[in-house]
Amino acid sequence: xxxxxxxxxxxxxxxxxxxxxxxxxxxxxxxxxxxxxxxxxxxxxxxxxxxxxxxxxxxxxxxxxxxxxxxxxxxxxxxxxxxxxxxxxxxxxxxxxxxxxxxxxxxxxxxxxxxxxxx
Numbered sequence: 001x002x003x004x005x006x007x008x009x010x011x012x013x014x015x016x017x018x019x020x021x022x023x024x025x026x027x028x029x030x031x032x033x034x035x036x037x038x039x040x041x042x043x044x045x046x047x048x049x050x051x052x053x054x055x056x057x058x059x060x061x062x063x064x065x066x067x068x069x070x071x072x073x074x075x076x077x078x079x080x081x082x083x084x085x086x087x088x089x090x091x092x093x094x095x096x097x098x099x100x101x102x103x104x105x106x107x108x109x110x111x112x113x114x115x116x117x118x119x
Contacts, residue, residue: 047118055110062102070095 074088081087 044118048114051110051113058106058110059103062106063099066095066099066102067092 070091071088074091077087077091078084
């Protein structure tokens with residue numbers, strides 16, 4: 001006589017199927033299923049954590065670099081041509097405008113990555 005439990009076939013001759021052994025087999029099967037689900041959740045969480053750190057690093061550089069470069073460039077040009085604060089302001093406004101454009105573009109890209117999720 002063969003018994004089918006949770007997709008596994010057991011015969012009467014392999015070992016006696018008692019109530020406790022059947023419960024142990026079912027418990028092991030359900031633990032295995034939950035472990036697989038937990039592994040999938042961990043993979044998904046790992047993807048989103050990596051994406052979050054990538055976004056933070058990318059946006060940090062995108063916000064800081066143009067402003068710092070514009071400040072140095074504006075000060076250098078002001079010293080060179082004697083237009084003390086004006087070229088600094090022009091460079092900073094240009095940097096902030098470009099930063100806003102870059103942030104919007106990157107936000108769209110990262111929004112799509114977030115919506116698509118892990119593959």
